[in-house]
Amino acid sequence: MTTAHVVDLDLSGRTALVTGAGSGIGLACAERLAAAGAAVVAVDRDRESVERVASAIGGRAVVADLADPDVFAELPGAVDVLVNNAGLQVVAPVHEFPDDRFAQLQAVLVTAPFRLIKRVLPHMYERGWGRIVNISSVHGLLASPFKSAYVSAKHALEGLSKVTALEGAGYGVTSNCICPAFVRTPLVDKQIADQAAIHGIPESEVIEKIMLDRAAIKKLIEPAEVAELLAYLLTPPAALITGASVTIDGGWTAH
Numbered sequence: 001m002t003t004a005h006v007v008d009l010d011l012s013g014r015t016a017l018v019t020g021a022g023s024g025i026g027l028a029c030a031e032r033l034a035a036a037g038a039a040v041v042a043v044d045r046d047r048e049s050v051e052r053v054a055s056a057i058g059g060r061a062v063v064a065d066l067a068d069p070d071v072f073a074e075l076p077g078a079v080d081v082l083v084n085n086a087g088l089q090v091v092a093p094v095h096e097f098p099d100d101r102f103a104q105l106q107a108v109l110v111t112a113p114f115r116l117i118k119r120v121l122p123h124m125y126e127r128g129w130g131r132i133v134n135i136s137s138v139h140g141l142l143a144s145p146f147k148s149a150y151v152s153a154k155h156a157l158e159g160l161s162k163v164t165a166l167e168g169a170g171y172g173v174t175s176n177c178i179c180p181a182f183v184r185t186p187l188v189d190k191q192i193a194d195q196a197a198i199h200g201i202p203e204s205e206v207i208e209k210i211m212l213d214r215a216a217i218k219k220l221i222e223p224a225e226v227a228e229l230l231a232y233l234l235t236p237p238a239a240l241i242t243g244a245s246v247t248i249d250g251g252w253t254a255h
Contacts, residue, residue, distance in 0.1 A: 007231040011038035014149055017079045017120070018042055019066060019112070020086030021047030024185030025135055028223035029083050029222045029230055031057055036231065041076055043086070067104055067114035072119060079120040080127065084113035084157070085135040091194040102149040109153035110160065117164055121173065130173035131234050133221060134161045135226070138181050138249045146198055158245055163241030174242035176233055181249035184209040184220040216251030 009063035016033040020026035022044035034040045040059035044050035047063045054061035064071040071233050074177055087109055092100045107150025113134060139147060140154035157177065182188050192212070195210050196203040212218045230237055231249055247253050 003087075005032070005035065005228065007228055009231045009235055010249040011081065011234065013037075013038040014080040015039045015041065015076070015078060016081035016083065017076065017116070018083040018085060019116070020044055021053055024187060025180070025183055025223045025226050026083070026085040027053055028227035029085060029135075030059065032231055033081065034059060036234075038081060041079070043075065049154045054107075058161065061147045062153070066204075067107040069111075070113075071108075072112075072115045074120065075116065078121045078123045079125065080129065081131045081133075082116055082120050083133050083135065083230065084116060086112065087135070087187060089147070089150055089191055091146045093146055093198075097148055098154065099137040103241070105149040109150070113157060114160055115217075117160070117175075118213050121164075121168065124168070124173045125171040125211055126173040130171070131218060132161070132164060132168075132173065132175040133230050133233055134158075134175070134177045136161070136177035136179045136245065138179050138247065138252050140177060140179055141245060141253055144197075145148045161245075162243045164235060169242060174239065175231075176241060176243070177245045178226060178229055178233075179245050179247045179253075180221050180226055181215055182207075182220055183226060184222055188220070212250075214252045214255060215249065216254065219250060221248060221250070 016038040018026050018030045021030040021042035030040050030042050034057035042050050042054045042059050043062045045065040051061045137154045139151045140158040143151045161175045161177045192203050192206045195206045
């Protein structure tokens with residue numbers, strides 16, 4: 001789904017790097033940044049999807065599995081806008097959670113953003129301007145059962161973002177988190193069968209009874225809506241928004 005752009009944003013002459021850009025929120029963010037004039041580096045571990053995205057927006061594709069510590073040397077450091085979006089999900093009780101999958105989620109959702117932030121900050125500091133937006137989650141602010149790895153990682157990402165905001169404030173760099181509830185993405189689609197099995201309900205009831213249970217507005221978020229919030233955080237009027245966790249959750253966290 002695409003929406004009319006409502007935020008006036010000009011990123012001409014800026015370079016933006018988006019992780020997990022092959023689909024879902026990352027794809028929408030890459031498209032939105034390119035529409036604003038940025039030169040977009042699209043990063044994803046799926047070669048076919050990320051090359052298709054880069055071709056469509058006139059950007060550069062980088063195929064990389066962010067769980068691999070050796071890939072970061074291949075990613076550019078001269079970046080003005082960094083969107084840490086890549087993610088994955090595993091749903092299981094704590095006492096049954098696979099150790100290797102727990103570690104994998106921390107690597108992709110926490111260590112990779114840390115490495116990328118560390119890599120791009122010198123360029124941002126030198127230029128006196130930079131925008132880091134971490135795609136967190138309502139699960140960076142509160143918890144749900146069966147998501148110990150994801151909730152732990154998103155809470156850590158929130159802390160990393162706040163420290164980056166404090167350190168970057170004197171250099172014209174802001175760092176914020178966007179905290180969506182469930183977004184209509186392949187990542188969410190893949191959870192439906194697991195959630196149905198854990199809760200003992202049909203897959204057809206998962207979205208209403210599990211995913212939207214705590215939201216006041218019973219609607220999945222569209223990726224383009226997240227991308228437009230990202231766009232606002234990059235505008236001059238948002239220059240004093242830093243260290244923030246901006247929710248887009250249909251009222252979930254209002255409880």
